[in-house]
Amino acid sequence: MKEKNPWHTPVTIIITVIGVIAIVALVTVAVLQNRPLAQKYKYGIVLDAGSSHTALYIYEWPAEKDNNTGRVEQTHSCKVKGPGISSYASAPSRAGESLRDCMQEAKLRVPGKRHLETPLYLGATAGMRLLNIENSSASDVVFHAVEEALQKSPFSFQGARILSGQEEGAFGWVTVNYLDDRLKQGLETTGALDLGGASTQISFVSDNFDGSESPENAVAFRLYGNDYNLYTHSFLCYGKDQALRMVLAQQTQSGPGTILDPCFHPGYNETKNYSVLYDSPCVSDRKPQGAPATFTHLGKGNFSQCLDVVKSIFNFTYCRYSQCSFNGVFQPLLQGPFGAFSAYYFVMNFLNLTDTSIPLDTVRKKLTSYCSTPWDQIKQQHPDVKVKYLAEYCFSGTYILTLLTEGYNFTSESYPNIKFIKKIKGSDAGWTLGYMLNLTNMIPAEAPDSPPLPHAGYVSIVTVIAILLFVLFILSLRPLWPRCSKQPQII
Numbered sequence: 001m002k003e004k005n006p007w008h009t010p011v012t013i014i015i016t017v018i019g020v021i022a023i024v025a026l027v028t029v030a031v032l033q034n035r036p037l038a039q040k041y042k043y044g045i046v047l048d049a050g051s052s053h054t055a056l057y058i059y060e061w062p063a064e065k066d067n068n069t070g071r072v073e074q075t076h077s078c079k080v081k082g083p084g085i086s087s088y089a090s091a092p093s094r095a096g097e098s099l100r101d102c103m104q105e106a107k108l109r110v111p112g113k114r115h116l117e118t119p120l121y122l123g124a125t126a127g128m129r130l131l132n133i134e135n136s137s138a139s140d141v142v143f144h145a146v147e148e149a150l151q152k153s154p155f156s157f158q159g160a161r162i163l164s165g166q167e168e169g170a171f172g173w174v175t176v177n178y179l180d181d182r183l184k185q186g187l188e189t190t191g192a193l194d195l196g197g198a199s200t201q202i203s204f205v206s207d208n209f210d211g212s213e214s215p216e217n218a219v220a221f222r223l224y225g226n227d228y229n230l231y232t233h234s235f236l237c238y239g240k241d242q243a244l245r246m247v248l249a250q251q252t253q254s255g256p257g258t259i260l261d262p263c264f265h266p267g268y269n270e271t272k273n274y275s276v277l278y279d280s281p282c283v284s285d286r287k288p289q290g291a292p293a294t295f296t297h298l299g300k301g302n303f304s305q306c307l308d309v310v311k312s313i314f315n316f317t318y319c320r321y322s323q324c325s326f327n328g329v330f331q332p333l334l335q336g337p338f339g340a341f342s343a344y345y346f347v348m349n350f351l352n353l354t355d356t357s358i359p360l361d362t363v364r365k366k367l368t369s370y371c372s373t374p375w376d377q378i379k380q381q382h383p384d385v386k387v388k389y390l391a392e393y394c395f396s397g398t399y400i401l402t403l404l405t406e407g408y409n410f411t412s413e414s415y416p417n418i419k420f421i422k423k424i425k426g427s428d429a430g431w432t433l434g435y436m437l438n439l440t441n442m443i444p445a446e447a448p449d450s451p452p453l454p455h456a457g458y459v460s461i462v463t464v465i466a467i468l469l470f471v472l473f474i475l476s477l478r479p480l481w482p483r484c485s486k487q488p489q490i491i
């Protein structure tokens with residue numbers, strides 16, 4: 001007689017089918033309930049109204065994870081054509097109009113259904129700070145014009161304002177450390193060096209700085225459960241365009257008709273206007289009396305003489321604190337790695353000097369040879385570089401070297417701690433991202449609770465446990481199993 005397979009009894013078949021359905025249902029429900037939601041993104045837009053130009057940045061982050069670090073990314077940037085908004089003091093409506101093309105781009109880049117909820121900020125820096133000092137009603141009128149233009153956009157406009165130098169420095173530091181994922185992990189932070197056209201910022205955490213010696217340089221943060229005592233300082237007028245004005249003012253004190261400038265290439269020859277040069281609060285009090293309307297700006301191309309004249313715009317002697325950078329400003333001991341961005345990067349990248357393992361002596365030699373290269377030859381070698389930028393790289397390289405070594409006290413040993421950077425993981429280094437993260441409360445003071453397991457681990461564990469439970473259940477039914485005997489039955 002054919003032996004009957006004990007598993008083929010109706011009871012076991014039913015139990016097995018129900019068991020399998022239960023496991024599938026259990027795992028499906030558990031997984032569906034806890035799966036990461038389909039990626040929806042939120043957006044934020046920041047306009048960086050700098051002294052030399054305005055740039056628009058669009059940031060994007062997964063909608064359900066606002067609080068997680070490293071999740072906000074720059075998806076697009078747009079450079080506004082023309083000069084910075086502070087240059088439109090005499091034709092303010094054009095400041096608003098100048099933003100139109102980039103705002104149009106933003107409308108196309110941010111999905112239509114997100115427009116209304118997308119915050120839009122405009123922050124102005126040193127150009128508007130200077131205009132505000134010089135003529136505060138002119139700066140109000142410029143703000144009014146850009147606000148009017150931005151209110152017409154479909155985005156949620158949150159206002160236009162001038163950032164303080166402290167904010168500009170601190171938000172640059174937040175950006176760099178957020179993008180490097182250093183804040184949430186509580187890692188040693190990176191200092192931030194920002195060189196603009198009209199001001200320059202230095203920000204870093206130093207163990208021997210608690211703010212007591214110079215409270216105006218202290219910014220305290222609590223981010224992801226970690227406390228930071230940040231040192232930050234912004235030097236107004238020490239951005240590279242205003243520094244150049246000061247260097248030219250130094251050489252035109254007596255109101256000459258011609259200057260032979262060591263910071264410009266031999267053969268450089270331009271006629272410049274005294275009133276244009278001195279039209280800035282950084283130099284206006286030094287305007288020579290009885291000077292002609294113009295002067296001839298000739299290049300001499302001598303790096304070491306250029307160093308001397310650049311040094312003359314710094315005061316290295318006066319200091320009422322335990323230690324100073326320059327101009328009597330307190331600065332604690334430099335500490336840790338530094339990221340140097342904006343004009344630091346543009347200039348050092350152009351000069352092929354972004355590699356800071358190049359010894360400072362070699363940097364000086366390279367600048368000596370670069371500055372002494374005839375202007376015609378420089379123009380021939382770089383036909384695609386804007387002539388205004390090109391003419392100034394010898395000065396700018398010399399200025400950067402002086403600011404870093406004599407100003408901030410970087411030495412041959414600490415210079416390699418600087419990294420000249422433009423972007424970090426696809427997002428530009430600058431104050432804008434930190435500014436937006438702060439205003440949207442996207443960096444919590446305390447560390448967010450995170451699920452103990454990653455999603456894949458969770459799914460595997462639920463599946464394994466469900467199968468184990470089922471096997472246990474089947475085993476527990478053992479007494480009910482049909483007896484299976486191999487002995488031939490005796491009739």
Ligand SMILES: Nc1ccn([C@@H]2O[C@H](COP(=O)(O)OP(=O)(O)OP(=O)(O)O)[C@@H](O)[C@H]2O)c(=O)n1
Pocket residue numbers: 049050051052053084125126127195196197198199200239240241342343346347389
């Ligand atoms: N490819 C480039 C682009 C810009 N620049 C110079 O870099 C400086 C501007 O730097 P930026 O960081 O854009 O300054 P702003 O933000 O406009 O100024 P600030 O931050 O002081 O308001 C200007 O001197 C500009 O001539 C340069 O040398 N090469």
Ligand SMILES: [Ca+2]
Pocket residue numbers: 050051125195196197342
């Ligand atoms: Ca800037």
